[in-house]
Amino acid sequence: MRIKWIAGAGAVALGAAALAAAPEPAPAGNAAKGKALFARCAACHAVVPGKNGIGPSLAGVVGRRSASVPGYAYSPAMQASKLKWDEATLGRFLAGPRQLVPGTRMIAAPIAAPQDRADLTAYLKTTGSKTK
Numbered sequence: 001m002r003i004k005w006i007a008g009a010g011a012v013a014l015g016a017a018a019l020a021a022a023p024e025p026a027p028a029g030n031a032a033k034g035k036a037l038f039a040r041c042a043a044c045h046a047v048v049p050g051k052n053g054i055g056p057s058l059a060g061v062v063g064r065r066s067a068s069v070p071g072y073a074y075s076p077a078m079q080a081s082k083l084k085w086d087e088a089t090l091g092r093f094l095a096g097p098r099q100l101v102p103g104t105r106m107i108a109a110p111i112a113a114p115q116d117r118a119d120l121t122a123y124l125k126t127t128g129s130k131t132k
Helices: 002-021 031-040 076-081 087-095 114-124
Strands: none
Touching: 031 114, 087 114
């Protein structure tokens, strides 16, 4: 009996550890707040299709592949990254661009707050057609 109890306790401990290690779900984003946050991105990025600046246009970024805006000269690192810009990937990139894509030329500071990243992504989801 004692062996069964120890094994059962071990399973409970493993289950608790798995729950503790599970990532928290991303907060729901608010596009209106994200639009205000985009002001810090607007120095380099536009949300007008085809309007590239220092950075590529972010119109329709959610759902497209990295390094896919025509006419923009991406870094070799971004070209090699082969990312798909979904909500999770954008969140990771905004949290640490150089951690996700070492060698990226993006110089913006990481956005630390998960809610700010979710809001910014919610806004970007509203910005135009996608380029695959």
